Amino acid sequence: MRFRILIPVLALTLSACGFVSNEPTQSSPAKSETPLPNVGDSLDAERAARQFVKVVKTVEPIAEQECRERTSGVNCDFNIVVDDRPNQAPNAFQTLDKSGRPVLAFNIPLIATVKNADELAFVMGHEAAHHIEAHIAKQKRNATAGAVIFGGIAAITGVGDSAVQTAQEVGASLGSRTYSKEFELEADRLGTVITHKAGYDPVRGAAFFTRIADPGDAFLGTHPPNAARIETVRQTAASLN
Structure with missing residues (x-):
């Protein structure tokens, strides 16, 4: 195991995922x-x-x-x-x-x-x-699929190139959000396993969800409700004991 802490971190062109956010970019994966x-x-x-x-x-x-x-x-x-x-x-x-x-x-x-x-x-x-x-790879595929579908629909309606490009951008954004909530819950489940195996208490660790704004269950939201995340951690942790 090699341990590195780099200060300052190199400039990273990234998007968002975990507890704050996943979006693919041209310069870096996501x-x-x-x-x-x-x-x-x-x-x-x-x-x-x-x-x-x-x-x-x-x-x-x-x-x-x-x-x-x-x-x-x-x-x-x-x-x-x-x-x-x-x-x-x-x-x-x-x-x-x-x-x-x-x-x-x-x-x-x-x-x-x-x-x-x-x-x-x-x-x-x-x-x-x-x-x-x-x-990251799954989200990028979803974004690509969304861009292709929306761009294709726009193209067959006979709109101009600018409108097609806009449709592709909208499709990519919607596509990248398609399974983002599921991805977060998957990461919560596996993160619970990793935390537990490392000797820490994942239920106690997930208490930070009680201190951040609750995204609720917005249709196009990228994160699931905090209560759902806490319950996912609790259920996963219980299965490990």
Whole structure:
């Protein structure tokens, strides 16, 4: 297991996934983000750094082991980095670098504001699960299919190139959202397994859902209701005991 914390993180052209958000882009595959509450009671810098390092060293090898056991021909060498760009809300995300290596990034406000190591471990397990479940590739395929369908419909109606392009963009956006809620729940389930195997309490870790805005069950929303996510974690954790 190789452990890396890079500060500052290299510029990443990414979108959103995990607890905050997955959208494919031209310059990089996509990203999965996790938004947490606004900065409130923060840990002191030294304590937060120690907690982060400990959780990374504990969770990373478990995540890589799960990745190897559940996939074939997939890069399971997670690169864990710290995003120290200023003026950001607490957030974490998963993406791929140009070589296809999975990246798990955590910004400093998130590292400082999680309530305990269990929350940080769950966030890490959740983001790693997005990679193991190949959600970036699946979302990209959904976006492509949506663009083709909407663009094709627009084309046969005889509209101009500009209208066809707009239809393709709308289709790609809708396509990328098609299964995003299911992807989040899948990542919550596997993230629970990873958190548990790493020796942390995933139910306690998922308590952060009680401190963030509830997306409800919006038709075009990218995240499921917080209550559904908490229940998914509880049911998965119960099956592991």
